[in-house]
Structure formats: structure tokens, C-alpha cells
Amino acid sequence: MIQFLRVTGGRAHSVWHAHQNEALSRATMDNNPSVCETMLLDVPKSVAPQAQKFTAVFIKLFEHQWKTYEGQKKVSTSYQYILYEFYANSNTHSKMSARKFCVGGNWKMNGDQKSIAEISKTLSGAALDPNTEVVIGCPAIYLMYARNLLPCTVGVAGQNAYKVAKGAFTGEISPAMLKDIGADWVILGHSERRAIFNESDELIAEKAEHALAEGLKVIACIGETLDEREAGKTNEVVARQMCAYAKKVRDWTNVVVAYEPVWAIGTGKTATPEQAQEVHAFLRQWLTDNISKEVSAALRIQYGGSVTAANAKDLAKKPDIDGFLVGGASLKPEFVDIINARQ
């Protein structure tokens, strides 16, 4: 969120600065401070939407600016102070700020050379928020192809990897192989791997342990089924899945957790921002209680399940949602808007 705050604050800041300079020069030219006053009071209308929750602090900033109107230097000193206050007062957001927003596209078993070239072209031509980390989970057979076509700022991920480096495991691929062809991430524990391929919590945790040891970053998926949610077991299920990871993961630096309620995957039935935030907040507390405060503050938790350009912005406003893992919409141009959801 610090990234978000910087972007938001930065934009509001530059809008404010441009406006302030114009106001001051108009007032000087006209020799009439009231021109400046009117213009400055006008600023919140354009800046406030960008500043979102921080409108109140911005209004304070404008009042303060007006009082110190006579001297440009004094103005900017006061401005720095108020801007500092703007950051410091945004307590919830500064807590989130250490975590860089991270959006993953999980292409699952979709795509061919033609469509991958098209998606890569879209992503290469788009203005992607530099404060969002982007990772594409590509079918293994196309990883190298996608790596060569995607912007170099976009990471690529395998969608699975086995728990050992090599050997007689027909059909499997290893983290070492993913690294060898230029992938830097792997998605593990996706609900489709759990449900269709019967992967257990323990196997997934062993895979995570090995992938991390090989230097890959891991998107560690968790999430409850509809039956589990309706039985009131959501917290119990995600805690059990986190416990399994925690038995094997010693260093969480290269882990992103993806909370994907199974009932929301591919169904068009997104968790509401409140439902998602509730589980993310539970996970944050679980991390504090079971790992450490530091890991809890730093670990990014993505939400996944029917994320689209239409719902991403509202989800992205929630304090414990640090990004998305996107299925269907990551194959479409709207993925760009999801990446830029915090702008």
C-alpha cells in the first residue's frame, strides 16, 4: 500500500503543485491574492478523488497553504510538513505500505502460440503500474516462449513443480528446470491441483519447501470449498492449509499467499470485498500468532476467484488484499485494468 499511497499521494502532489504554481503566478500577475485563494480552494475538487480517503488532510493542507501564501519557500516547507502528516495519519494504509501489490495471471491449461503472442503484445504495449508486481503463470510447455515475448518487468511462473530436482518422475517438471528456462515463480497448491490431482496439504508444502530451496518464488494457494464455507469452516480450513506450509517454510520472504475460495473460481461469483477482507484479516492474525509479527506485516496475500476489471478496484481498496491471482480475465485485455487496479 505504500506503493499505492506514493502513487496516489504523488499524483495528488503533482496536481497540487501545478495548480499551486499557477495560482501563485496568477495572483502575482493580477496583484490580487483573492485570485489565488479561489484557485486554491478549487484544488480539492481535482485532487481529492485521487487522494481518496485522505481528503480531510488535503483540505487542511490547502488552508495551511493559503495562510503562508506570501513566500514560495515557506509554502513548500509547510507543504512538506503537511504532506508528512498526510502519510503519517493514514495509519491503515501505512501498515499496508510495505507490501508491493502483486497481480498474478494464471492461464491454467489455456493458450497457444498465437494467443500468447497476442496477450504478450497487449501487455508490452500497455502502461502497467510500476508499483505492481506482475507474474504470469503459463503452461509449462509455453514458458520459454512466453518469457521471450512478455515485457521483462513481468515475471513468469510455472503452475506446478515436483518436490525433487530430477529423477524418474514421468510427466513432472522440477523447480530447477523452471529456473533453467527463465521462470522465477511457481504456483503451488491451486485448488484444481488439490481437487483434480488429489494433492495433499503435505505434498504441496513439500513442493513449496523444495521450490524455495531452489530459489524460486512461490505463490502458495489456499481456500475453502462452498460446503466448507456453508458449514462455517472457512477459517479452520485456511488455517489448516497454512499450518501445512508453515511446517516446511522457514523463510517467507519469497512466498505470496493466494486466498482463492473454491466457490468463487471460474464461477463469476466473486467474494465481496468484505468477505475477502474478512478472511485476509484472519490470515494476517494467524500469521502474527503462528509465525511472527514481521512476517504478518510483510507477507502479501492475494485474492483469487472471478476477479475482473469491474470488481478489482473495490477489492484492491481493502487493507489486507495485496493483489490478485486471476484466471479467466488474465487471458483478456482487461487484465491490464486489473494490474492497474490501485491507480
Ligand SMILES: O=C(CO)COP(=O)(O)O
Ligand atoms: O483460479 C483462479 C486463479 O488461480 C481464479 O480463476 P478465475 O479468475 O477464472 O475465477
